[in-house]
Amino acid sequence: MTLRIGIAGISGRMGKLLAEEVAAAGAELAGGIGRLGDAAGLFAGSDVVIDFTNAAAAEAHATLAARHGKALILGSSGLSAAQEAAVERAARQVPVVYAANFAPGVNLLFALAERMAAALPPEQYDAEIVEMHHRQKVDAPSGTAIGLGRAVARGRSKTLEEVGMESGRDGHTGPRATGPIGFAALRGGQVVGEHTLLFAAGSEHIALTHRAFDRRVYATGAVRAAHWAVRQPPGLYDMKHVLGIG
Numbered sequence: 001m002t003l004r005i006g007i008a009g010i011s012g013r014m015g016k017l018l019a020e021e022v023a024a025a026g027a028e029l030a031g032g033i034g035r036l037g038d039a040a041g042l043f044a045g046s047d048v049v050i051d052f053t054n055a056a057a058a059e060a061h062a063t064l065a066a067r068h069g070k071a072l073i074l075g076s077s078g079l080s081a082a083q084e085a086a087v088e089r090a091a092r093q094v095p096v097v098y099a100a101n102f103a104p105g106v107n108l109l110f111a112l113a114e115r116m117a118a119a120l121p122p123e124q125y126d127a128e129i130v131e132m133h134h135r136q137k138v139d140a141p142s143g144t145a146i147g148l149g150r151a152v153a154r155g156r157s158k159t160l161e162e163v164g165m166e167s168g169r170d171g172h173t174g175p176r177a178t179g180p181i182g183f184a185a186l187r188g189g190q191v192v193g194e195h196t197l198l199f200a201a202g203s204e205h206i207a208l209t210h211r212a213f214d215r216r217v218y219a220t221g222a223v224r225a226a227h228w229a230v231r232q233p234p235g236l237y238d239m240k241h242v243l244g245i246g
């Protein structure tokens, strides 16, 4: 049977591409809403909903997904801890794929970041994450940068909260602390998404960079996740589960 996919945020930069990718994948566009749309109606009429909106709307859509028993693909970034807790609650009842970035290359980068961090002692290698996005982006650091930070922390057998984040350095900051991960966010023009993870030691640097040239890469990944999610039991998944990379 043809999969019915609903889109929350259909008039946005991502939403327009998602509608095209739903059709390209042979699925049915069950409906699409913007800020003023009927969200409950969208969930009622869809097998799975893809959300690329904002943090507050994402939280509301997670609650609706659970209420309507529908799978959810969540791409929105900038969620607070409380908003992520609402997503986790929904995922006890329905499959939720919550991914900071739906590009395959970034998800490989997450896996590499964890392995590199495990191999490079924090006393010798400072981890720094630099990201750049278009001037319309409203949250910083990007969800992907935070995802990279979480991967580095995991590689060091800690959480990101335990390791600590150092962002917005300005003025007399004093020497860099050992351990925390540095974050820097650049905004300008129409940059689709660039992320660099740098491990800096006294005698060497290692840097990994991902550049997205076309945000269609995210839309293709999200539609792929939608087809995958409807076959899963309730749970919180991310793109590594969809792609089968660990």
Ligand SMILES: NC(=O)C1=CN([C@@H]2O[C@H](COP(=O)(O)OP(=O)(O)OC[C@H]3O[C@@H](n4cnc5c(N)ncnc54)[C@H](OP(=O)(O)O)[C@@H]3O)[C@@H](O)[C@H]2O)C=CC1
Pocket (backbone or CB within 6 Å): 008, 009, 010, 011, 012, 013, 014, 015, 033, 034, 035, 036, 037, 039, 052, 053, 054, 055, 057, 074, 075, 076, 077, 078, 099, 100, 101, 102, 103, 215, 218
């Ligand atoms: N995980 C990933 O791979 C990616 C994540 N993102 C994230 O996706 C989100 C959207 O990005 P982008 O498309 O560039 O942003 P846009 O601002 O272009 O689009 C967001 C859309 O969401 C709609 N919206 C706002 N509130 C609601 C609501 N309550 N219900 C339904 N729709 C709503 C807006 O509609 P209206 O026009 O009515 O205001 C708008 O069209 C961001 O958080 C971004 O960081 C982006 C790219 C990739």
Ligand SMILES: O=C(O)C1=N[C@H](C(=O)O)C[C@H](O)C1
Pocket (backbone or CB within 6 Å): 077, 078, 100, 101, 133, 137, 141, 142, 143, 144, 145, 192, 193, 194
């Ligand atoms: O807002 C964007 O554009 C993007 N947001 C995501 C993020 O916050 O990481 C993913 C991608 O970098 C594009």
